[in-house]
Amino acid sequence: MSEIVDARGLSCPQPVLMTLEKIKAMSSGKIEVIVDNEVSRENVNRAATNAGWQAAGEREENGEFHLVFKR
Amino acid sequence: MKNVFATRYGIIVVGAVIGVLAALLQKWGNPGNMGICVACFERDIAGALGLHRAAVVQYLRPEILGFVLGAFVSALVVGEFKPRSGSSPLARFLLGMCAMIGALVFLGCPWRALLRLAGGDGNAIFGLLGLAVGVGIGTIFFKYGYSLGRTFKQSWGVGLLMPIVMCGLLLLLFLCPQVSGEPKGGVLFYSLKGPGSQHAALAISLVVGLVVGVIAQRSRFCTMGALRDLILFNHWHLFSGFLALLIFAWIANLVLGQFHPGFAGQPVAHTQSFWNFSGMLVAGLAFALAGGCPGRQLFMSGEGDGDAGVFVFGMITGAAFAHNFGLASSPKGIGPHGVAAVVVCLIVCLYIGFTNLKKAGS
Numbered sequence: 001m002s003e004i005v006d007a008r009g010l011s012c013p014q015p016v017l018m019t020l021e022k023i024k025a026m027s028s029g030k031i032e033v034i035v036d037n038e039v040s041r042e043n044v045n046r047a048a049t050n051a052g053w054q055a056a057g058e059r060e061e062n063g064e065f066h067l068v069f070k071r
Numbered sequence: 072m073k074n075v076f077a078t079r080y081g082i083i084v085v086g087a088v089i090g091v092l093a094a095l096l097q098k099w100g101n102p103g104n105m106g107i108c109v110a111c112f113e114r115d116i117a118g119a120l121g122l123h124r125a126a127v128v129q130y131l132r133p134e135i136l137g138f139v140l141g142a143f144v145s146a147l148v149v150g151e152f153k154p155r156s157g158s159s160p161l162a163r164f165l166l167g168m169c170a171m172i173g174a175l176v177f178l179g180c181p182w183r184a185l186l187r188l189a190g191g192d193g194n195a196i197f198g199l200l201g202l203a204v205g206v207g208i209g210t211i212f213f214k215y216g217y218s219l220g221r222t223f224k225q226s227w228g229v230g231l232l233m234p235i236v237m238c239g240l241l242l243l244l245f246l247c248p249q250v251s252g253e254p255k256g257g258v259l260f261y262s263l264k265g266p267g268s269q270h271a272a273l274a275i276s277l278v279v280g281l282v283v284g285v286i287a288q289r290s291r292f293c294t295m296g297a298l299r300d301l302i303l304f305n306h307w308h309l310f311s312g313f314l315a316l317l318i319f320a321w322i323a324n325l326v327l328g329q330f331h332p333g334f335a336g337q338p339v340a341h342t343q344s345f346w347n348f349s350g351m352l353v354a355g356l357a358f359a360l361a362g363g364c365p366g367r368q369l370f371m372s373g374e375g376d377g378d379a380g381v382f383v384f385g386m387i388t389g390a391a392f393a394h395n396f397g398l399a400s401s402p403k404g405i406g407p408h409g410v411a412a413v414v415v416c417l418i419v420c421l422y423i424g425f426t427n428l429k430k431a432g433s
Binding site: 008009010011012013014016017020036037038039042046047050063 | 074077151153155158210213214218220221222223291296299300303304306308362
Protein backbone atom coordinates (compact mmCIF):
# COMPACT_ATOMS: atom_id res chain seq x y z
CA MET A 1 0.00 0.00 0.00
CA SER A 2 1.43 3.40 -1.03
CA GLU A 3 1.51 6.44 1.19
CA ILE A 4 -0.30 9.23 -0.72
CA VAL A 5 0.91 12.81 -1.04
CA ASP A 6 -1.85 14.94 -2.58
CA ALA A 7 -0.22 18.09 -4.00
CA ARG A 8 -2.87 18.90 -6.59
CA GLY A 9 -3.43 22.61 -7.09
CA LEU A 10 -0.20 23.48 -5.32
CA SER A 11 2.83 25.00 -6.95
CA CYS A 12 6.48 24.66 -6.04
CA PRO A 13 8.06 24.48 -3.58
CA GLN A 14 5.07 22.97 -1.76
CA PRO A 15 4.77 19.65 -3.67
CA VAL A 16 8.52 19.10 -3.18
CA LEU A 17 8.35 20.04 0.52
CA MET A 18 5.40 17.69 1.07
CA THR A 19 7.18 14.84 -0.74
CA LEU A 20 10.43 15.34 1.18
CA GLU A 21 8.51 15.53 4.46
CA LYS A 22 6.87 12.18 3.71
CA ILE A 23 10.22 10.70 2.64
CA LYS A 24 11.76 11.89 5.91
CA ALA A 25 9.00 10.20 7.89
CA MET A 26 9.52 6.86 6.09
CA SER A 27 12.88 5.11 5.88
CA SER A 28 11.59 2.80 3.15
CA GLY A 29 8.36 1.85 1.39
CA LYS A 30 6.27 3.24 -1.43
CA ILE A 31 4.97 6.77 -1.97
CA GLU A 32 2.48 8.02 -4.53
CA VAL A 33 2.61 11.76 -5.19
CA ILE A 34 -0.29 13.37 -7.07
CA VAL A 35 0.43 16.65 -8.85
CA ASP A 36 -1.47 18.48 -11.58
CA ASN A 37 1.21 20.35 -13.46
CA GLU A 38 4.29 19.48 -15.44
CA VAL A 39 6.62 21.69 -13.39
CA SER A 40 5.70 19.96 -10.12
CA ARG A 41 6.07 16.58 -11.89
CA GLU A 42 9.64 17.47 -12.91
CA ASN A 43 10.55 19.00 -9.54
CA VAL A 44 9.12 16.16 -7.43
CA ASN A 45 10.86 13.57 -9.65
CA ARG A 46 14.16 15.43 -9.30
CA ALA A 47 13.82 15.86 -5.51
CA ALA A 48 12.74 12.27 -4.78
CA THR A 49 15.47 10.70 -6.89
CA ASN A 50 18.05 13.09 -5.40
CA ALA A 51 16.92 11.88 -1.97
CA GLY A 52 17.78 8.31 -2.98
CA TRP A 53 14.29 7.07 -3.87
CA GLN A 54 13.61 5.22 -7.09
CA ALA A 55 10.96 6.26 -9.62
CA ALA A 56 8.68 3.20 -9.81
CA GLY A 57 6.01 4.20 -12.28
CA GLU A 58 3.97 7.12 -13.44
CA ARG A 59 0.51 7.51 -14.92
CA GLU A 60 -1.50 10.46 -16.14
CA GLU A 61 -5.23 10.71 -15.47
CA ASN A 62 -7.30 13.75 -16.45
CA GLY A 63 -4.27 16.03 -16.49
CA GLU A 64 -3.09 14.76 -13.10
CA PHE A 65 0.21 12.92 -12.67
CA HIS A 66 0.46 10.02 -10.22
CA LEU A 67 4.15 9.54 -9.46
CA VAL A 68 5.23 6.43 -7.59
CA PHE A 69 8.56 6.23 -5.73
CA LYS A 70 9.98 3.37 -3.67
CA ARG A 71 12.99 2.53 -1.54
CA MET B 72 9.08 13.05 -24.44
CA LYS B 73 11.98 14.33 -22.36
CA ASN B 74 12.06 18.09 -21.93
CA VAL B 75 15.68 18.89 -22.84
CA PHE B 76 15.29 22.49 -21.67
CA ALA B 77 14.58 21.29 -18.12
CA THR B 78 17.85 19.32 -17.89
CA ARG B 79 20.97 20.70 -16.20
CA TYR B 80 22.53 21.60 -19.56
CA GLY B 81 19.20 22.93 -20.81
CA ILE B 82 18.80 25.45 -18.00
CA ILE B 83 22.44 26.54 -18.35
CA VAL B 84 21.99 27.15 -22.09
CA VAL B 85 18.77 29.09 -21.43
CA GLY B 86 20.48 31.29 -18.80
CA ALA B 87 23.38 31.88 -21.19
CA VAL B 88 21.08 32.77 -24.12
CA ILE B 89 19.09 35.22 -21.96
CA GLY B 90 22.33 36.81 -20.71
CA VAL B 91 23.73 37.28 -24.22
CA LEU B 92 20.40 38.54 -25.63
CA ALA B 93 20.11 41.05 -22.77
CA ALA B 94 23.60 42.40 -23.47
CA LEU B 95 22.77 42.61 -27.17
CA LEU B 96 19.47 44.41 -26.49
CA GLN B 97 21.49 47.02 -24.65
CA LYS B 98 23.77 47.31 -27.68
CA TRP B 99 20.69 47.62 -29.91
CA GLY B 100 19.26 50.53 -27.92
CA ASN B 101 17.91 49.47 -24.52
CA PRO B 102 19.16 51.47 -21.48
CA GLY B 103 22.47 50.77 -19.75
CA ASN B 104 22.61 47.47 -17.83
CA MET B 105 18.91 47.16 -18.67
CA GLY B 106 18.84 44.89 -21.69
CA ILE B 107 16.01 43.12 -19.92
CA CYS B 108 14.41 44.27 -16.66
CA VAL B 109 10.93 42.96 -15.96
CA ALA B 110 10.25 45.49 -13.20
CA CYS B 111 11.58 48.48 -15.16
CA PHE B 112 9.78 47.40 -18.34
CA GLU B 113 6.44 46.92 -16.57
CA ARG B 114 7.02 50.34 -14.97
CA ASP B 115 7.60 51.75 -18.47
CA ILE B 116 4.38 50.10 -19.65
CA ALA B 117 2.50 51.71 -16.71
CA GLY B 118 3.97 55.03 -17.92
CA ALA B 119 3.06 54.42 -21.57
CA LEU B 120 -0.54 53.84 -20.52
CA GLY B 121 -0.53 57.04 -18.43
CA LEU B 122 -0.93 55.27 -15.09
CA HIS B 123 1.95 57.43 -13.89
CA ARG B 124 3.35 60.59 -15.49
CA ALA B 125 7.07 60.25 -14.87
CA ALA B 126 8.08 61.52 -18.30
CA VAL B 127 11.40 59.66 -18.43
CA VAL B 128 9.98 56.14 -18.02
CA GLN B 129 7.17 55.77 -20.55
CA TYR B 130 7.37 53.15 -23.28
CA LEU B 131 5.20 50.11 -24.00
CA ARG B 132 8.06 47.61 -23.90
CA PRO B 133 7.45 44.85 -26.48
CA GLU B 134 9.74 42.43 -24.61
CA ILE B 135 7.12 42.00 -21.87
CA LEU B 136 4.37 41.26 -24.39
CA GLY B 137 6.72 38.79 -26.08
CA PHE B 138 7.46 37.01 -22.79
CA VAL B 139 3.79 36.26 -22.18
CA LEU B 140 2.93 35.42 -25.79
CA GLY B 141 6.07 33.26 -26.28
CA ALA B 142 5.28 31.31 -23.11
CA PHE B 143 1.64 30.99 -24.23
CA VAL B 144 2.52 29.56 -27.65
CA SER B 145 5.12 27.24 -26.14
CA ALA B 146 2.71 25.97 -23.47
CA LEU B 147 -0.03 25.50 -26.05
CA VAL B 148 2.21 23.50 -28.42
CA VAL B 149 3.46 21.08 -25.75
CA GLY B 150 0.10 20.69 -24.01
CA GLU B 151 1.04 22.63 -20.88
CA PHE B 152 -1.52 25.42 -21.29
CA LYS B 153 -3.69 24.84 -18.21
CA PRO B 154 -6.11 27.61 -17.18
CA ARG B 155 -6.05 27.80 -13.39
CA SER B 156 -6.47 30.32 -10.57
CA GLY B 157 -8.09 30.90 -7.20
CA SER B 158 -5.08 30.79 -4.89
CA SER B 159 -5.51 33.99 -2.82
CA PRO B 160 -5.55 36.43 -5.76
CA LEU B 161 -5.83 39.59 -3.61
CA ALA B 162 -2.79 38.59 -1.55
CA ARG B 163 -0.91 37.98 -4.81
CA PHE B 164 -1.94 41.40 -6.14
CA LEU B 165 -0.57 43.10 -3.02
CA LEU B 166 2.61 40.98 -3.15
CA GLY B 167 3.03 42.15 -6.75
CA MET B 168 2.71 45.78 -5.65
CA CYS B 169 5.23 45.28 -2.83
CA ALA B 170 7.63 43.45 -5.14
CA MET B 171 7.54 46.29 -7.66
CA ILE B 172 7.94 49.03 -5.06
CA GLY B 173 10.91 47.21 -3.49
CA ALA B 174 12.45 46.64 -6.92
CA LEU B 175 12.05 50.34 -7.80
CA VAL B 176 13.83 51.36 -4.60
CA PHE B 177 16.77 49.27 -5.83
CA LEU B 178 16.09 50.16 -9.49
CA GLY B 179 15.75 46.74 -11.02
CA CYS B 180 14.29 43.25 -10.77
CA PRO B 181 16.46 40.18 -10.03
CA TRP B 182 17.22 39.86 -13.76
CA ARG B 183 18.52 43.40 -13.86
CA ALA B 184 20.44 42.92 -10.60
CA LEU B 185 22.41 40.22 -12.42
CA LEU B 186 22.75 42.36 -15.56
CA ARG B 187 23.92 45.35 -13.50
CA LEU B 188 26.61 43.22 -11.89
CA ALA B 189 27.53 41.78 -15.31
CA GLY B 190 27.96 45.37 -16.52
CA GLY B 191 30.30 46.21 -13.61
CA ASP B 192 27.81 48.00 -11.33
CA GLY B 193 29.04 47.16 -7.81
CA ASN B 194 25.84 48.49 -6.23
CA ALA B 195 24.10 45.40 -7.58
CA ILE B 196 26.01 43.30 -5.03
CA PHE B 197 23.93 44.89 -2.25
CA GLY B 198 20.74 44.31 -4.25
CA LEU B 199 21.60 40.64 -4.83
CA LEU B 200 22.44 40.19 -1.12
CA GLY B 201 19.08 41.74 -0.23
CA LEU B 202 17.36 39.47 -2.74
CA ALA B 203 18.99 36.39 -1.21
CA VAL B 204 18.04 37.47 2.33
CA GLY B 205 14.44 38.22 1.23
CA VAL B 206 14.11 34.84 -0.48
CA GLY B 207 15.77 33.25 2.56
CA ILE B 208 13.10 34.74 4.85
CA GLY B 209 10.49 33.40 2.41
CA THR B 210 11.92 29.87 2.73
CA ILE B 211 11.51 30.06 6.52
CA PHE B 212 7.81 30.76 5.98
CA PHE B 213 7.60 27.74 3.64
CA LYS B 214 9.30 25.54 6.26
CA TYR B 215 6.59 26.53 8.72
CA GLY B 216 3.79 25.59 6.33
CA TYR B 217 3.18 28.85 4.46
CA SER B 218 0.72 28.41 1.60
CA LEU B 219 -1.64 30.67 -0.31
CA GLY B 220 -3.86 27.65 -0.96
CA ARG B 221 -4.67 25.47 -3.94
CA THR B 222 -5.52 26.66 -7.41
CA PHE B 223 -8.53 25.36 -9.32
CA LYS B 224 -9.10 24.61 -12.97
CA GLN B 225 -10.64 27.47 -14.95
CA SER B 226 -12.23 27.73 -18.36
CA TRP B 227 -10.16 28.20 -21.49
CA GLY B 228 -11.73 31.64 -21.83
CA VAL B 229 -10.30 32.70 -18.48
CA GLY B 230 -6.92 31.15 -19.29
CA LEU B 231 -6.72 33.09 -22.53
CA LEU B 232 -7.32 36.46 -20.86
CA MET B 233 -3.67 37.32 -20.25
CA PRO B 234 -2.50 36.45 -23.80
CA ILE B 235 -5.49 38.41 -25.15
CA VAL B 236 -4.57 41.45 -23.02
CA MET B 237 -0.99 41.25 -24.33
CA CYS B 238 -2.26 40.99 -27.94
CA GLY B 239 -4.39 44.06 -27.23
CA LEU B 240 -1.37 46.00 -25.96
CA LEU B 241 0.61 44.89 -29.02
CA LEU B 242 -2.19 46.11 -31.27
CA LEU B 243 -2.15 49.42 -29.40
CA LEU B 244 1.59 49.66 -30.01
CA PHE B 245 1.03 49.25 -33.77
CA LEU B 246 -1.97 51.61 -33.85
CA CYS B 247 -0.27 54.33 -31.79
CA PRO B 248 3.35 54.49 -32.99
CA GLN B 249 5.88 56.95 -31.68
CA VAL B 250 5.88 60.33 -33.44
CA SER B 251 9.37 61.80 -33.58
CA GLY B 252 9.80 64.55 -30.98
CA GLU B 253 6.26 64.13 -29.60
CA PRO B 254 5.51 62.93 -26.02
CA LYS B 255 2.37 61.13 -27.19
CA GLY B 256 1.56 58.84 -30.10
CA GLY B 257 -2.20 58.37 -30.17
CA VAL B 258 -3.20 57.33 -26.66
CA LEU B 259 0.27 56.10 -25.66
CA PHE B 260 2.89 58.14 -23.84
CA TYR B 261 6.48 58.06 -25.14
CA SER B 262 9.54 59.33 -23.27
CA LEU B 263 11.63 61.90 -25.14
CA LYS B 264 14.58 61.52 -22.76
CA GLY B 265 15.74 59.16 -20.00
CA PRO B 266 15.58 55.37 -19.96
CA GLY B 267 12.08 55.30 -21.50
CA SER B 268 13.45 56.92 -24.65
CA GLN B 269 16.15 54.27 -25.05
CA HIS B 270 14.94 51.15 -26.75
CA ALA B 271 15.80 48.67 -29.46
CA ALA B 272 13.62 48.59 -32.59
CA LEU B 273 10.12 47.26 -31.92
CA ALA B 274 10.56 44.13 -34.07
CA ILE B 275 13.87 43.22 -32.41
CA SER B 276 12.45 43.69 -28.89
CA LEU B 277 9.37 41.66 -29.74
CA VAL B 278 11.29 38.77 -31.33
CA VAL B 279 13.74 38.60 -28.41
CA GLY B 280 10.78 38.67 -26.01
CA LEU B 281 9.09 35.80 -27.86
CA VAL B 282 12.29 33.71 -27.93
CA VAL B 283 12.89 34.27 -24.21
CA GLY B 284 9.22 33.49 -23.52
CA VAL B 285 9.51 30.13 -25.29
CA ILE B 286 12.81 28.98 -23.77
CA ALA B 287 11.95 30.22 -20.27
CA GLN B 288 8.58 28.44 -20.38
CA ARG B 289 10.24 25.18 -21.39
CA SER B 290 13.11 25.45 -18.88
CA ARG B 291 11.08 26.94 -15.95
CA PHE B 292 13.82 29.60 -15.63
CA CYS B 293 13.25 31.56 -12.40
CA THR B 294 15.72 33.79 -10.58
CA MET B 295 13.81 33.65 -7.28
CA GLY B 296 13.36 29.88 -7.57
CA ALA B 297 17.10 29.57 -8.15
CA LEU B 298 17.88 31.08 -4.74
CA ARG B 299 14.89 29.45 -3.03
CA ASP B 300 15.75 25.91 -4.17
CA LEU B 301 19.39 26.43 -3.24
CA ILE B 302 18.54 27.67 0.27
CA LEU B 303 15.61 25.33 0.92
CA PHE B 304 16.77 22.07 -0.69
CA ASN B 305 20.42 22.63 -1.67
CA HIS B 306 19.23 22.07 -5.27
CA TRP B 307 21.54 23.72 -7.81
CA HIS B 308 19.39 23.15 -10.90
CA LEU B 309 17.77 26.59 -11.34
CA PHE B 310 20.77 28.30 -9.75
CA SER B 311 23.00 27.00 -12.56
CA GLY B 312 20.78 28.93 -15.01
CA PHE B 313 20.99 32.00 -12.74
CA LEU B 314 24.82 31.81 -12.76
CA ALA B 315 24.89 31.18 -16.53
CA LEU B 316 22.90 34.40 -17.11
CA LEU B 317 25.38 36.39 -15.01
CA ILE B 318 28.53 34.87 -16.54
CA PHE B 319 27.41 34.99 -20.17
CA ALA B 320 26.02 38.53 -19.86
CA TRP B 321 29.38 39.54 -18.36
CA ILE B 322 31.33 37.88 -21.21
CA ALA B 323 29.02 39.48 -23.79
CA ASN B 324 29.48 42.87 -22.10
CA LEU B 325 33.27 42.46 -22.23
CA VAL B 326 33.10 41.62 -25.94
CA LEU B 327 30.70 44.50 -26.67
CA GLY B 328 32.69 47.03 -24.60
CA GLN B 329 29.83 47.41 -22.11
CA PHE B 330 31.71 46.39 -18.95
CA HIS B 331 32.48 49.43 -16.78
CA PRO B 332 33.35 48.43 -13.20
CA GLY B 333 32.61 50.85 -10.37
CA PHE B 334 29.99 52.16 -7.98
CA ALA B 335 29.42 55.82 -8.84
CA GLY B 336 27.86 56.99 -12.08
CA GLN B 337 26.45 53.61 -13.12
CA PRO B 338 23.49 53.77 -15.51
CA VAL B 339 20.04 54.02 -13.88
CA ALA B 340 21.44 53.23 -10.43
CA HIS B 341 22.14 54.94 -7.10
CA THR B 342 24.82 54.27 -4.49
CA GLN B 343 22.73 54.10 -1.29
CA SER B 344 23.80 50.59 -0.39
CA PHE B 345 21.48 50.04 2.57
CA TRP B 346 18.43 50.93 0.49
CA ASN B 347 19.65 48.88 -2.47
CA PHE B 348 19.83 45.98 -0.03
CA SER B 349 16.50 46.71 1.69
CA GLY B 350 14.52 47.33 -1.50
CA MET B 351 15.56 43.99 -2.93
CA LEU B 352 14.99 42.25 0.40
CA VAL B 353 11.34 43.30 0.23
CA ALA B 354 11.11 42.33 -3.45
CA GLY B 355 12.78 38.96 -2.82
CA LEU B 356 10.40 38.16 0.04
CA ALA B 357 7.39 39.15 -2.08
CA PHE B 358 8.57 37.03 -5.04
CA ALA B 359 9.19 34.06 -2.73
CA LEU B 360 5.76 34.32 -1.09
CA ALA B 361 4.13 34.58 -4.53
CA GLY B 362 6.11 31.63 -5.96
CA GLY B 363 8.10 33.22 -8.76
CA CYS B 364 10.34 36.03 -9.91
CA PRO B 365 8.71 38.70 -12.11
CA GLY B 366 9.81 36.95 -15.29
CA ARG B 367 8.46 33.60 -14.15
CA GLN B 368 5.15 35.26 -13.19
CA LEU B 369 4.84 36.52 -16.79
CA PHE B 370 5.64 33.07 -18.21
CA MET B 371 3.15 31.36 -15.87
CA SER B 372 0.48 33.90 -16.80
CA GLY B 373 1.04 32.87 -20.43
CA GLU B 374 0.56 29.22 -19.40
CA GLY B 375 -2.93 30.10 -18.14
CA ASP B 376 -2.11 30.84 -14.49
CA GLY B 377 -4.57 33.60 -13.60
CA ASP B 378 -2.98 34.15 -10.17
CA ALA B 379 0.34 34.95 -11.84
CA GLY B 380 -1.58 37.38 -14.09
CA VAL B 381 -2.99 39.06 -10.98
CA PHE B 382 0.57 39.38 -9.62
CA VAL B 383 1.67 41.04 -12.90
CA PHE B 384 -1.14 43.59 -12.65
CA GLY B 385 -0.17 44.12 -9.01
CA MET B 386 3.35 44.94 -10.19
CA ILE B 387 2.09 47.38 -12.84
CA THR B 388 -0.15 49.06 -10.24
CA GLY B 389 2.77 49.15 -7.79
CA ALA B 390 4.84 50.94 -10.44
CA ALA B 391 2.14 53.55 -10.86
CA PHE B 392 2.02 54.11 -7.08
CA ALA B 393 5.83 54.20 -6.90
CA HIS B 394 6.10 57.02 -9.42
CA ASN B 395 2.94 58.92 -8.45
CA PHE B 396 3.86 59.10 -4.76
CA GLY B 397 7.64 59.47 -4.73
CA LEU B 398 8.44 55.92 -3.67
CA ALA B 399 10.76 55.02 -6.56
CA SER B 400 14.45 55.84 -6.54
CA SER B 401 16.32 57.78 -9.20
CA PRO B 402 20.06 57.98 -9.98
CA LYS B 403 20.16 60.77 -7.34
CA GLY B 404 19.06 58.34 -4.61
CA ILE B 405 15.93 57.02 -2.98
CA GLY B 406 12.62 58.84 -3.46
CA PRO B 407 11.16 61.21 -0.82
CA HIS B 408 8.92 58.43 0.51
CA GLY B 409 11.15 55.47 -0.36
CA VAL B 410 11.95 54.66 3.28
CA ALA B 411 8.27 54.60 4.28
CA ALA B 412 7.50 52.47 1.22
CA VAL B 413 10.10 49.83 2.14
CA VAL B 414 8.82 49.66 5.73
CA VAL B 415 5.15 49.43 4.75
CA CYS B 416 5.80 46.83 2.03
CA LEU B 417 7.88 44.73 4.42
CA ILE B 418 5.03 44.81 6.96
CA VAL B 419 2.51 43.79 4.25
CA CYS B 420 4.71 40.85 3.15
CA LEU B 421 5.25 39.69 6.74
CA TYR B 422 1.51 39.99 7.43
CA ILE B 423 0.69 37.82 4.41
CA GLY B 424 3.43 35.38 5.44
CA PHE B 425 2.38 35.01 9.07
CA THR B 426 -1.35 34.85 8.38
CA ASN B 427 -0.99 32.00 5.87
CA LEU B 428 1.04 29.59 7.96
CA LYS B 429 -0.82 26.32 7.66
CA LYS B 430 0.31 22.89 6.76
CA ALA B 431 0.53 22.78 2.98
CA GLY B 432 -2.42 21.06 1.44
CA SER B 433 -4.72 21.27 4.44
